[in-house]
Amino acid sequence: xxxxxxxxxxxxxxxxxxxxxxxxxxxxxxxxxxxxxxxxxxxxxxxxxxxxxxxxxxxxxxxxxxxxxxxxxxxxxxxxxxxxxxxxxxxxxxxxxxxxxxxxxxxxxxxxxxxxxxxxxxxxxxxxxxxxxxxxxxxxxxxxxxxxxxxxxxxxxxxxxxxxxxxxxxxxxxxxxxxxxxxxxxxxxxxxxxxxxxxxxxxxxxxxxxxxxxxxxxxxxxxxxxxxxxxxxxxxxxxxxxxxxxxxxxxxxxxxxxxxxxxxxxxxxxxxxxxxxxxxxxxxxxxxxxxxxxxxxxxxxxxxxxxxxxxxxxxxxxxxxxxxxxxxxxxxxxxxxxxxxxxxxxxxxxxxxxxxxxxxxxxxxxxxxxxxxxxxxxxxxxxxxxxxxxxxxxxxxxxxxxxxxxxxxxxxxxx
Amino acid sequence: xxxxxxxxxxxxxxxxxxxxxxxxxxxxxxxxxxxxxxxxxxxxxxxxxxxxxxxxxxxxxxxxxxxxxxxxxxxxxxxxxxxxxxxxxxxxxxxxxxxxxxxxxxxxxxxxxxx
Numbered sequence: 001x002x003x004x005x006x007x008x009x010x011x012x013x014x015x016x017x018x019x020x021x022x023x024x025x026x027x028x029x030x031x032x033x034x035x036x037x038x039x040x041x042x043x044x045x046x047x048x049x050x051x052x053x054x055x056x057x058x059x060x061x062x063x064x065x066x067x068x069x070x071x072x073x074x075x076x077x078x079x080x081x082x083x084x085x086x087x088x089x090x091x092x093x094x095x096x097x098x099x100x101x102x103x104x105x106x107x108x109x110x111x112x113x114x115x116x117x118x119x120x121x122x123x124x125x126x127x128x129x130x131x132x133x134x135x136x137x138x139x140x141x142x143x144x145x146x147x148x149x150x151x152x153x154x155x156x157x158x159x160x161x162x163x164x165x166x167x168x169x170x171x172x173x174x175x176x177x178x179x180x181x182x183x184x185x186x187x188x189x190x191x192x193x194x195x196x197x198x199x200x201x202x203x204x205x206x207x208x209x210x211x212x213x214x215x216x217x218x219x220x221x222x223x224x225x226x227x228x229x230x231x232x233x234x235x236x237x238x239x240x241x242x243x244x245x246x247x248x249x250x251x252x253x254x255x256x257x258x259x260x261x262x263x264x265x266x267x268x269x270x271x272x273x274x275x276x277x278x279x280x281x282x283x284x285x286x287x288x289x290x291x292x293x294x295x296x297x298x299x300x301x302x303x304x305x306x307x308x309x310x311x312x313x314x315x316x317x318x319x320x321x322x323x324x325x326x327x328x329x330x331x332x333x334x335x336x337x338x339x340x341x342x343x344x345x346x347x348x349x350x351x352x353x354x355x356x357x358x359x360x361x362x363x364x365x366x367x368x369x370x371x372x373x374x375x376x377x378x379x380x381x382x383x384x385x386x387x388x389x390x391x392x393x394x395x396x397x398x399x400x401x402x403x404x405x406x407x408x409x410x411x412x413x414x415x
Numbered sequence: 416x417x418x419x420x421x422x423x424x425x426x427x428x429x430x431x432x433x434x435x436x437x438x439x440x441x442x443x444x445x446x447x448x449x450x451x452x453x454x455x456x457x458x459x460x461x462x463x464x465x466x467x468x469x470x471x472x473x474x475x476x477x478x479x480x481x482x483x484x485x486x487x488x489x490x491x492x493x494x495x496x497x498x499x500x501x502x503x504x505x506x507x508x509x510x511x512x513x514x515x516x517x518x519x520x521x522x523x524x525x526x527x528x529x530x
Contacts, residue, residue: 150508365454395443396450401518408439408446 010054017063018047023137025064027115028108029071031174034118036136036164038078039071046070064108112137113228114174116221119163120189121172128163130192130199135160137224138217148199148214176229186229190238190294193221197242219246226281236285237295240278244301247274259406267308275305296325300337315344332362333369340373348380368397372407384414417458417527418499418507423491424520426465443515451499456510460497491520498527 022043029039046067060066119132131149134140146156166172177185200214222239229235251269254260282298300321307313322338325331335358343351355373364370375390391411398404432440451457466485473480485492494516501507504526511522 150512151505152508155504366450392446393450393453395446396448397513399512399517401515404443404515404518405439408442411442 006058007055010059011051013059013063014047014050014054017050017067018139021064021067022139023112023115024108024110025067025071026136026139027111027174028068029075031111031114034168034171034174036167037161038075040136042071042074042078043067045074068108110228111174112224114176116189116225117176117185118167118172118174120185120192121167122185122188123170123172124163124166125159126188126191128159129188130195131156131160132163133189133192133221134196134214134217137221140217144214148196182232183234186225186232187234187292189225190234193218193225194238194242194294196221197245215242215246215249218242231288233285233288233290234292234294236281237292237298240281240285240298241294241301243274243278243281244298244305247271247278247305253402257402259400259402261406262304263313270305270308272308275308278302278305291324291328293325293329296321296328300325313344315341319345332358332364333367335362336364336367336370336373340376343377343380348377352377352381366397368394371397375407375410379410379414387414416501416503416507417529418501418504419525419527420460420497420499420507420511420514421493421523421525422495422497422514422516422520423523424494424516425491426494428519429494430465440515447513447515448497450513451497451510456499456501456506458498458500460495462495463493465494466492494520 025043026036026039029042030036033039049070050063050067054060115136116133119136120129124132131145134145135142142157142160143153145160146153149156151159176182197215197218200216200218219239219242222235222242225232225235226239247270248262248265250271251265251267252260260266278298279302282295282302285295285298300318303314303317303321318341319338322334322341326334326338336355339351339355339358341351342354352374355370355377358364359370359374362370371390371394375387375394378384378387378390388411391407391414395404395407395411398407448457448460469483469485471482471484471486473482497510497514499507499510501510504524507524507526511517511524514522516522
């Protein structure tokens with residue numbers, strides 16, 4: 001191998017280790033102290049050292065062990081510097097021995113699920129849970145996360161720092177909750193992953209290539225939870241839901257880049273492998289006999305996916321599923337979707353009545369899907385002025401240029 | 416809090432728009448302004464004439480100088496602004512992201528210094 005090839009191979013090994021091992025090593029290094037920033041700093045130094053050492057000497061046989069050793073030196077140095085304040089010599093020796101044992105054994109325990117539970121702990125502000133997971137498990141930087149969540153990079157950085165300080169100072173535990181509280185706590189972890197996916201999804205066709213990654217990173221996190229907690233039906237339901245949505249990514253735009261609504265999508269462009277994966281997960285989840293929000297939402301998507309085989313959409317089934325979902329969550333967003341489905345089975349007037357009932361309850365001034373649904377239904381029942389007004393609001397609220405262009409065409413088509 | 420959303424865009428590409436694209440853009444801005452008004456966010460906003468109409472005035476050592484053209488000759492020029500009332504920066508950013516100009520240029524979000 002030439003020196004240049006060796007350098008490239010070492011770089012590739014470091015990049016692979018970063019993706020596969022980052023969260024595992026942060027979770028391992030921070031598990032005892034609860035000090036996530038110290039673990040991240042130590043690991044960042046270890047990766048920097050790897051980028052110089054590996055090209056020069058070749059990648060080590062056990063990259064994770066190598067990184068832990070390098071990070072451990074930094075952690076010990078840092079701990080020594082503030083020893084008088086916090087850690088006794090005895091505690092230091094303990095950390096040292098534990099880290100050393102990990103580097104000798106090739107296997108480093110996988111505590112990523114515990115780290116996720118810490119990030120999505122009830123004591124942590126709900127809006128920062130998903131960003132925190134993206135950073136600690138996947139190593140994304142504050143600027144990339146801020147772009148996806150529409151927050152300035154400096155504000156995102158500060159919020160992440162505050163949340164990590166809270167984990168440490170409030171003693172948020174790195175552990176998997178007990179059986180009785182597991183479903184609720186896991187639900188919060190899953191919500192955070194879904195929030196990351198939704199942000200990645202809506203940004204997926206913007207010019208920022210990081211948007212596309214974020215949806216895939218969320219799916220990666222979903223797979224990780226399913227792998228680490230294999231008997232949780234809602235985790236399987238969430239992964240299925242994300243895979244169904246992701247299977248349609250190639251069909252959401254025409255060759256010219258125009259927005260294509262679900263009902264007009266060319267089913268041949270849907271990703272069959274992803275759909276089959278999702279169907280398997282949903283079937284496995286239903287074995288448990290404990291339905292939940294994500295399984296129900298995935299089931300709606302499964303009905304949509306069946307159109308690729310039958311050529312039609314089973315709207316009565318979708319209405320039923322949204323009814324169950326609304327009973328379970330009371331979510332105004334679900335109410336909007338249910339009204340749109342009812343319009344398919346019972347006619348536009350019935351759908352519009354339901355939608356307006358939902359509108360009277362929820363605060364939908366800035367919720368674009370509500371105005372799109374209202375505009376479509378008003379147009380169908382012949383209330384053209386109200387349809388114009390609703391389209392106009394939807395256009396003003398839309399951030400995606402292709403979807404905006406689509407709505408402007410619909411508005412123009414009313415005349 | 417009040418924020419100023421400054422719309423910077425490439426004037427050349429704007430002038431090169433077809434009639435159809437230009438009217439679509441105007442429709443998008445109209446809808447955007449309306450959505451902001453409905454949400455109680457809109458305080459004010461105007462479109463500016465191109466930077467070729469700009470004049471820069473300075474007074475130095477008691478002497479006035481008047482120059483043609485914009486303050487800085489850069490590709491993307493200030494083309495208009497919105498003044499909005501938003502609870503915090505996040506809310507202001509979410510409105511900036513909806514601005515039609517965000518897809519073709521850049522929106523600078525600046526908090527107003529309350530006196």
